[in-house]
Amino acid sequence: MPLQRVHFAEDVPEVFRASLQDIRTELEVPAEFPAEVVAAALEVAAQPRLPELDRTDLEFVTIDPPDSMDLDQAVFIERAGDGFTVYYAIADVGAFVQPGDPIDVEARKRGETLYAPDKRTPLHPPELSEGAASLLAGEVRPAVLWTITVDATGEGTDVLCQRALVKSRAKLNYAGVQEELDAGTASESLQLLREVGKLREQRELDRGGVNLPIPDQEVVASDGEWTLEFRAPLPVEGWNAQISLLTGMAAAHLMMQGEIGILRTLPESPDDLRRKLENTAKALGISWSAETSYAQFIHGLDPKVPAHAAMLAACTVLFRGAGYTSFAGGVPEHPQHAAMKAEYAHVTAPLRRLVDRWTSEICVALSAGAEVPEWIRESLDDIPKIMDEADRKAHAYERSIVSMVEAGLVAEHVGATFDGVITDVDEREETRGVVALSTLAIEGRVTGTSPLPLGQQARVKLTEADIAKRTIAFELVG
Structure with a gap:
């Protein structure tokens, strides 16, 4: 990768x-x-x-x-x-x-x-x-x-x-x-x-x-x-x-x-990987049509655009x-x-x-x-x-x-709320997953009291940001 x-x-x-x-x-x-x-x-x-x-x-x-x-x-x-x-x-x-x-x-x-x-x-x-x-x-x-x-x-x-x-x-x-x-x-x-x-x-x-x-x-x-x-x-x-x-x-x-x-x-990449990357693209406000292949999508990204640069970083999972x-x-x-x-x-x-x-x-x-x-x-x-x-x-x-x-x-914003998109949901526990923030090129663990809305916009609160532990955690608001 x-x-x-x-x-x-x-x-x-x-x-x-x-x-x-x-x-x-x-x-x-x-x-x-x-x-x-x-x-x-x-x-x-x-x-x-x-x-x-x-x-x-x-x-x-x-x-x-x-x-x-x-x-x-x-x-x-x-x-x-x-x-x-x-x-x-x-x-x-x-x-x-x-x-x-x-x-x-x-x-x-x-x-x-x-x-x-x-x-x-x-x-x-x-x-x-x-x-x-x-x-x-x-x-x-x-x-x-x-x-x-x-x-x-x-x-x-x-x-x-x-x-x-x-x-x-x-x-x-x-x-x-x-x-x-x-x-x-x-x-x-x-x-x-x-x-x-x-x-x-x-x-x-x-x-x-x-x-x-x-x-x-x-x-x-x-x-x-x-x-x-x-x-x-x-x-x-x-x-x-x-x-x-x-x-x-x-x-x-x-x-x-x-x-x-x-x-x-x-x-070859697993089928569910595209779904996760499509959700990340949605969080970053980037359009990705069903007819567009990985290669066409990635070649169409401009690294000079911050959201596109963040998307390219997320696409490194293709090489996993x-x-x-x-x-x-x-x-x-x-x-x-x-x-x-x-x-x-x-x-x-x-x-x-x-x-x-x-x-x-x-x-x-x-x-x-x-x-x-x-x-x-x-x-x-x-x-x-x-x-x-x-x-x-x-x-x-x-x-x-x-x-x-x-x-x-x-780290200075624990307790603050952010807009994001749920990019992944744990198959074994649907109240746990990953959220990508819309305003920052950051992903973190997120939990909710009900199944997380995969691929949907969400409002989340930052509950943890620990430099020493290298952890970030959010909880779904509302």
Whole structure:
């Protein structure tokens, strides 16, 4: 499931800091790296295993938030006839980490990088993730280089995955790139990023796929009260994400052909999920006709509109149940990611996600017609279990942080009444359910003295808002 990121416009208040630390303690979020892991990272940072192929001639750039230093991906696109060649360089963690070494052992315990408003808990030591392995501008780096041929319609037609030396020319940020594109001053490669990105977005819509442009949430203090504002993703963020999705689908194709790999899979959504989301849309004043599919509805939302941004955040439940499926000597019975309506694999964020190191190694071997390393085969079935547990922790971390912030937003209003819509009712006890407030992008538990009116407008009173417990509760009025 896509994660919701919560930021604070200013320093995190002390009352939240204490709760954040409680959350980390409860979920056993790891703290600093052990000394032997840091020592190993420093040693390999000075002597990575470098590939022979040199593609430092390609004018790669990275595009990330301004404060990011763990730069997994660099992109360069050129026109090829009536189509395109997409070069996508991915940080080569395998050039630094050996199976069974202290860095590998610790990474398997962590699974993925965790994010909170006050700190980041990385998968790999910063000496690697923000230093020697990161695709920093002006530095020659080992990378897994994806060369993908794309036709005039945006369809990928050929792929090559190999190790190479690359050199990023610039560390760009989304706002700066969007400004250059809008002004017409962007490089040809960035203009082609927009062109390919738009083609891929249309292909996604045509096949009924969903890629949620999840807005970041920012807590802003004004006149002594906190409010929650949404930062809508810029168009370039969607175009950049489409290059990552294109690569993930190419990787899935390689692995399916080679009959070995790890896919990101998702079963079809249960029928009652749409009913709940329709009720949420009603609470937010958004029309959703019976003839409109999930994909059409979501593609029609504008993240710049607060109610639409809140709806996009609610739609993350569509990705609930996503997991990892490993296979060898055949292909999975259900290989598709239902939300994307395609086979897909995670390969583009190895600095922040463990599984990407495995899938990258598999794709490099398959693309070269070589044997997949034995250590990959031996550990293939372990990675889905590690990643599923890491995902559970990441989502529990996210939910706890969001619940903490929401409780803080309304903590001073216990006893006040609000308008909302009952979005869900407990099947076993119809006097209990969930209400979505119409004026705030907040959901909470609600109880009544009679069955709750599912999908209907309701007046509710806030009875509890506890930051430390991260709980919000309402009762039906009248």
